[in-house]
Amino acid sequence: MRILLRSMVGLFGFLLLGQLSAMGMWQITGVGSESNDFLSVVIGNGQDNTISAVYGGNVDNYIYEYVWYGGGWDRTQIPFHHNDFSGLAIGNAANDVHLQVVGSNTDNHAYAYLYNGTSWTESDLGNSGNQGLCIAVGNGRNDGNTRVYMGKNNSRVEEFFYSGGWSSSEIITVNDDVFALALAQARNTDSDYYLYIGCRNSNVYEYHGNATSWDQNPGFTFNTTDRVRALVVGAARNGDSQVRLYAGNETGQIWERYYNGTSWEAPVRITPLFPGWGVVRGLAIGDGRNDGVTRLYAATEGDHVYEFTYTTAWSAGVDIGSPSANNLTSIALGTGRNTSSENQLYVGSLDNSVYEYKWLTDTPTASPTISATYTHTPTATESATPTPTSTPSATYTHTRTSTPSATASATSSHTPTATLTRTPTASPTHSPTSTPTPTWSPTLTRTPTFTVTPTYTMTPTYTATPTITNTFTITPTSTNTPPWTLTPSPTISATYTASPTFTHSPTATPTYTATRTATRTVTSTITVTATISATYTVSPTISPTFTITPTLTVSPTVVPYTDLSRVVVYPNPYRVKFNPRPEVKFIHLPRNVTARIYTLTGELVRELHKDDASDQILWDLKNSRGSPAASGVYIYRLESGNSKAHGKVVLMR
Numbered sequence: 008m009r010i011l012l013r014s015m016v017g018l019f020g021f022l023l024l025g026q027l028s029a030m031g032m033w034q035i036t037g038v039g040s041e042s043n044d045f046l047s048v049v050i051g052n053g054q055d056n057t058i059s060a061v062y063g064g065n066v067d068n069y070i071y072e073y074v075w076y077g078g079g080w081d082r083t084q085i086p087f088h089h090n091d092f093s094g095l096a097i098g099n100a101a102n103d104v105h106l107q108v109v110g111s112n113t114d115n116h117a118y119a120y121l122y123n124g125t126s127w128t129e130s131d132l133g134n135s136g137n138q139g140l141c142i143a144v145g146n147g148r149n150d151g152n153t154r155v156y157m158g159k160n161n162s163r164v165e166e167f168f169y170s171g172g173w174s175s176s177e178i179i180t181v182n183d184d185v186f187a188l189a190l191a192q193a194r195n196t197d198s199d200y201y202l203y204i205g206c207r208n209s210n211v212y213e214y215h216g217n218a219t220s221w222d223q224n225p226g227f228t229f230n231t232t233d234r235v236r237a238l239v240v241g242a243a244r245n246g247d248s249q250v251r252l253y254a255g256n257e258t259g260q261i262w263e264r265y266y267n268g269t270s271w272e273a274p275v276r277i278t279p280l281f282p283g284w285g286v287v288r289g290l291a292i293g294d295g296r297n298d299g300v301t302r303l304y305a306a307t308e309g310d311h312v313y314e315f316t317y318t319t320a321w322s323a324g325v326d327i328g329s330p331s332a333n334n335l336t337s338i339a340l341g342t343g344r345n346t347s348s349e350n351q352l353y354v355g356s357l358d359n360s361v362y363e364y365k366w367l368t369d370t371p372t373a374s375p376t377i378s379a380t381y382t383h384t385p386t387a388t389e390s391a392t393p394t395p396t397s398t399p400s401a402t403y404t405h406t407r408t409s410t411p412s413a414t415a416s417a418t419s420s421h422t423p424t425a426t427l428t429r430t431p432t433a434s435p436t437h438s439p440t441s442t443p444t445p446t447w448s449p450t451l452t453r454t455p456t457f458t459v460t461p462t463y464t465m466t467p468t469y470t471a472t473p474t475i476t477n478t479f480t481i482t483p484t485s486t487n488t489p490p491w492t493l494t495p496s497p498t499i500s501a502t503y504t505a506s507p508t509f510t511h512s513p514t515a516t517p518t519y520t521a522t523r524t525a526t527r528t529v530t531s532t533i534t535v536t537a538t539i540s541a542t543y544t545v546s547p548t549i550s551p552t553f554t555i556t557p558t559l560t561v562s563p564t565v566v567p568y569t570d571l572s573r574v575v576v577y578p579n580p581y582r583v584k585f586n587p588r589p590e591v592k593f594i595h596l597p598r599n600v601t602a603r604i605y606t607l608t609g610e611l612v613r614e615l616h617k618d619d620a621s622d623q624i625l626w627d628l629k630n631s632r633g634s635p636a637a638s639g640v641y642i643y644r645l646e647s648g649n650s651k652a653h654g655k656v657v658l659m660r
Contacts, residue, residue: 031296031368033327038080038343038353038361043067045355047110050341051097054122055106061343061353063361064092064110070120072108073361075344087129090114094188098144099153101130101169111139111157117167117175119155133175137161145190148216149199156202158185164204178221183208191240193252194266203252205235211254211264227271233258241292243303244317255287255305261315277303277321284324285309285585289338289354296366297349306338306354309585312364331577333358358577568597568622571645571652580657581628589635591656594623597647602626604656605642612636628658635660 038061047064053072054060061073061080070092072083085108094111100119101107108120109132117132117139137159147154147166155167164179179202187205192198193213202221204212213227237255242248243263252264259282263275285308292303295314303315305324310331313324337355342348343363352364573595578586593602602615602624612630617623628636638660645652 031366034365034367035328035330036363036365037330038073038363039063039071039082040358040360041065041067041069041071043359044336044357045359045361046091046093046336047095048337048339048353048355048361049095049097049108050339050343050353052106053097053108053120056122057345059342059345061339061361061363062095062097062108063355064095065359066091068092070095070108070110071361073343083127085120085127087118087120087127089116089118093138093140094142094157096142096144096155098155100132100144100155100167102153103169109142109144109155111142113138113140115139117142117155117157117165130173132167132173133165135159135165135175135177137163139165140184140186141188143188143190143202146200147190147202148218150218156188156190158188158204160184162206164188164202178216179204179214179223181206181208181212182210186234186236187238187254189238189240189252191250191252193240193250195249196266196268203238203240205238205254207234209233209235209256211235211238211252229254229262229264229271229274231256231260231262231274233260237287237290237305239290239292241301243292243301243315245301247317253290253292253303255290257286258282259284259287259307259309261287261290261303261305263321277315278324282324283309284311284313284326285334288334288336291338291340291352293340294350295340295352295364298366304338304340304352306335308334310335310356312338312352312354327364330354330362330364331356331358331360333577358575568595570597570650571600571647572650574645574652574654576643576654576656580659582659589628591626591628591658592623593626593643593645596622596624596645597650600624600645600647603644603646605644607640607642612641 041063043066045063045065049062050059051062052059053062058074063071063073065071068088068090070085070087072085074081074083090113092110092112096109097106098109099106100109105121107130110118110120112118115134115137117135119130119132121128121130132155135157139157140160141158143156145153145156147156152168157165157167159165162181162183162185163177164181164185165175166178167173167175181204184207185204186207189203189205190200191203193201193203199215202214202216204214206212209231211227211229211231213224213229214221215224216222231254233256235254235256239253240250241253242250243253244251249265254262254264256262258280259278260276260280261278263277265272265275287305287307289306290303291306292301294301295304296302300316303317304327305313305315307313310329310333311326312328312335314327315324316322334357335354336357339353340350341353343351343353349365354362354364356362575594577592577594579591581591583589593600596617598620599618600616604612604614604626606612613626613636614631615624615626630636636658638658641656641658643654643656
C-alpha cells in the first residue's frame, strides 16, 4: 500500500532555510515521518529499474521507501517486520544482476529485499549470532562475486554469500565492536577492493580478501582517538582525483588517510580537536551544491549537518542547517528525485523523520540587469568677426554637420543578502489526517547606489561664418590713352585653422573701375586679413542612482490539526548545550489550544494560549513572573475543546 506524502507543499512544508549566503541557501524539507527513529538511510535504484528512491531503516522494525513523483513523496512500507534496521545498502547481493535493498538488523540477521515489479519479497541471509550494527555490499574477495558484509557487536564481521542458497560465516575478528564498514578501492594504484572496519576501540583496520582468505594489513595503523562511528571512501578534495579514506568519531573529529602508491601516509585530522558538534554519525562525499565542486558532508548528534570544502587546505566545517532538535543518525548523497538529475542530501533523525537538504542557487527576480543610455548634445561655436575696412569685401559661410553622441551604460549584478525567519514547522507522525504547512514572508531588500562614469565620443555640429576684411591699396599708372575700364581679377587664398581643423580657399573677384585721360601705370596691392575664433562647450552631467527593493512572499495554506492526538514537544529534553535558543515548542496543535505547565508538585508555572491558524505554541522557558524556569522535570497539560493531552518535558540547563 502506498500513502502519498507531499513534503514540499503538503505534509511537511518548508521546514526551514539552512545556511544562507550571497550565492544561495540550503532548503531543508521533510521526506517522511514514521512512528519511531530512523537509524539508517540510503539512496539508489532499490527497485532494480530506472527509479531512484530514498530508503530509511527504522526502529519500528520496518524499512520505508520514498519515491519522488514530482509533486511529493510516495511512501511504501516494505511489509516485513523485524528489529531495528541499523544499516542499509543497495547492491547485487545475490549475483543475479538484480539490485536489492540489504539491511543489517539487531535481531542478529541480515535481510535482502527484491522488488518483482509489483511487490517486495524478502530473503533472510542468515542468523549471525550477534546484533548487526552496519552493512556493506560488494566484491570483497576480488573474484567477481558480490557478497554482503555485516559488522557485529561481538568484534566480528559476518560474510553472506548466495550460491543457490544463502550461506554465512565469520571472516574477521577485531578487538572491539564493529560500528562502521566501508568496502572500496581506496588505494589509487590498486584496482582491488579492501574492507575498512571502524571499531569501538577508536581504530580503523584494513583487510584484503581473496578466494580463500582475508589478510590484515599490519602496516595500516589508524587510531582516531575515539570510537569510530562513520567511514567513507572517495575523492573529496575538489580538483584532486585521488581517493582517500575518511573516518568520523564520537568526539566529532574527522580524519583523512591517503595511500600514495607505495604506502599509507600519516592520518590528518581535518577538524578541530574538540569540534563541539557531537558524534559524527554519518559521512558522505559528492557535489552536494550541483556546482561542480566535490565536498565532504557530516551528519552529527548535535542535530546539524556540516560541509567541508578543500581548496589548498580544508575549510572549517560550515553549518548548513538543522532539521530538528534531535540527533541525526545517518546521511546519504545522491539523486533522490527522479524528475531531476541534481544531487541532494538525505539524513535520518531520532525525531522519527527523514529530511532532504537541497541547495537553491540565489537567482531571485530581484536581481535585474540595469542599462541606462544617456545622450548629450554638446555645443560647439566657431566664429570669426573681423570688420571690413574697405570695399570690395568678401563674406564666406562654412558649415560642418556631424552627429554628436554620449553613451553610458551601467550594469548592476548585486545579489541581495537576506535573513529569512522561519516559523518552525512540525514533524508529523505517520499519515496525519491534516496537513500543517507554515507561512513565512521573507523580504529581500537592497538599495545599490552607484555613479556612472560615461564614455562618449563627441563630433560637434557647428557653423563657421567668417567675415573677411580686405584692404586694398591701388596705385594706378597710365599713359595718354583714352578712358578705359580696369577690371583686375586677383586670386585670394587664405588658410584658417580652428579646432577641429579645416581648410578652405575662398576666391574673391572684386571689380574696380578707373578712368584716366593720360597714360598711367596702375599697380594694385590687395591685403586680406581674416580672424576666426572657434569656441566649444561640452557639459555632460550623468549621476544616476538606482534603488531596488523587491519583496518575496511565500504563503502556503495552513490546514490546522483537529485535535491533540498528534502533539509533539521538542526539544525534549531541552539541553542548553545543543539548543542555545531558550524555547520549547508544542506542535501539531488545532486552532484553539490552552497549554498549562506545572511542577511535579502541581504548582502552575506558566499558562499559554493560542487561537490562530498556526499549529504550535512556544514556551520561552520562563514562569508567569518572567523568570527563567529551573532545570528539572515539568508536567504539561493541553486542552482544546473536548480534546486533551499531557506529558512531561525536561529542562537541562
